[in-house]
Amino acid sequence: MAFFVMRFDMRNPAEAGTSMADRYEAALDMAEWADRMGFYTIVLSEHHGSEDGYLPSALTMAAAMAARTKRVRIRVAALVAAFHDPVRLAEDAAVVDNLSRGRLDLVVGAGYVPSEFDMFAVDIKDRVRRTVEAVTVLRDAWSGRPFEHRGSTISVTPAPCTPGGPPLELGGSSEGAARRAARLGVGFMAADAGIWAFYRDETIRLGRPDPGPYLGGDTGFVHLAHDVEEGWRRIGPHAVYESNAYGRWLHESGPGTADVYRRADSVADVRASGQYRVLRPDDLVAELAERGPLAIGLMHPMMGGIPPEVAWDSLRLLETEVLPRL
8 A cells, every 4th residue: 555646846848848738738637647546645836937837826726636636635735825915815725625625735835935035025034924924814714703814804705615724734844844833733744854853842842632753755756667767868857957946946045945956967966866766667566565554656747847748658657557556
């Protein structure tokens, strides 16, 4: 048994040779396929002003995917709270939660890319305050009761399908973010087990139930192919592109952000990092079986602008040679 997750960020660099409309259509088809295959969740990421078209409106895509699926959960991870009016965000999320019949999960983050804060004319020094405000407003708005916000008494309608609103988490890669999530009484999406320990410690210190050990798994990229070298020939340039694109953002943001992506000058560099892998189906089956019943299989089929047809080759191998054996 394993839990399978599919992720999309919709990067579409010019060298990918794919129109954005075609990439969006492929993502919806893949979401429908994942639903049929029994995937646990689909994860949508959000960034703004990226020249490669990185998905800027994750809730809109979540609504489209909700209309094409029946069972799979849809997780927005993460939405940068500082760039959204919190009341409007509460309304939009409630609509998506109803469209999906309660399958929406929402992670909000403080953001880390300075150019995005410039784009929205938001002072990056104000990001923590705005994130805390957003979490507070979301919970108040989904309570079904009128509440006070910036001097006005307001009500948000419709109510979400999920009583009390979609599951809400704070995302982060620092001790401060972890302890803040615990103090706010929401879940926490940690960058790694070390950061999760701070959330667990603070939650227990506040007298709340122990959230348990870190259950996050390997977040690296996997592409399936019978011929590993041919697989690398097809996806290698996209791995180099993604590693450098994220690496630039992390460098721009300075110390305190997760150091996962680094500059890569060649396919050999990303292969050596271990963050990107091409596996044979048998190897993935063995790996997930070894991890036990809580193993997480993460698929990011169009990573770094991988063309849809290449992504489908990997997913078909998952369908025919991996899933039936787990």
